[in-house]
Amino acid sequence: MTIWNLGGINADFVYSVPHIPAPGETLDASSRDFFLGGKGANMSVAAARAGSHVCHIGAVGGDGRWAIDRLTEYGVDTRTISTVETETAHAMIFVAEDGENGIVVYPGANRAIPEKTLLQSLTNAKTGDWFFTQNEVNLQIEGAKFAKETGLNVAYAAAPFDADVTSQMLRYLDFLILNEVEAEQLKAATGQGPADLPVKDVIVTLGSKGATWFGARGETHVPSHKVTPVDTTGAGDTFTGYVIAGLDRGQPILQAMQTAAKAAAIMVTRHGTADVIPSLADVRAFSG
């Protein structure tokens, strides 16, 4: 089947720093690197590297041809990306010596995706395909509603967290993934914990502690693999993309999570975002 991913595409400027700058603090970076990123683009690349057919729905500015080219190179179908008159989104990412990060995103074209681009793309979707989205774009709710009404499976990563959008998305979802901070924020907004939500499958990611699946038969924990972190940026996106790819291919969710945990562990040992997401061959060779 196909995964139709309405998602953000960012130019990632990654600064290696001794620690994440405190308020009022100025720091020298020891290096600055440039990667393709954006939560949506990272998840599209992860799902494509896991073997799925992924159509990325999104937008870049006139300065964003390179991003489309890289997505294509990584196996993502880019015919559903529009070029708009707003500059391509970018992110400034600080990566500290312990691998942790702090990120500021300028949304640019990600929040100017034309409705026509979304609807024309989904017109080509077939029953059983997955519609997938996150919060770095516009049109998530319109996309989820249209997808549900036309018989697609609907998946959503509630990141970066937006209580209002997430609350409105719940009614359309078959699958929801969020981290533990986002799960707490959702509980504060709706009064519902992961097990109480009206969504068939919910995964809460716990960073180095693994991830918990809340399904019809209760909750099941999948541990992470212990690795020495170099850069945690994009590891959660890699996990999510691999899980969606597993679901798309009809794998049991626990099996998809176990493969995704290996992919995320490899990703934590690599510096960078979409460009360094591991392939399924890397994951199969992983022995950690």
Ligand code: RIB
């Ligand atoms: O989750 C990591 C991503 O967050 C980065 O690629 C950055 O672009 C931001 O969207």
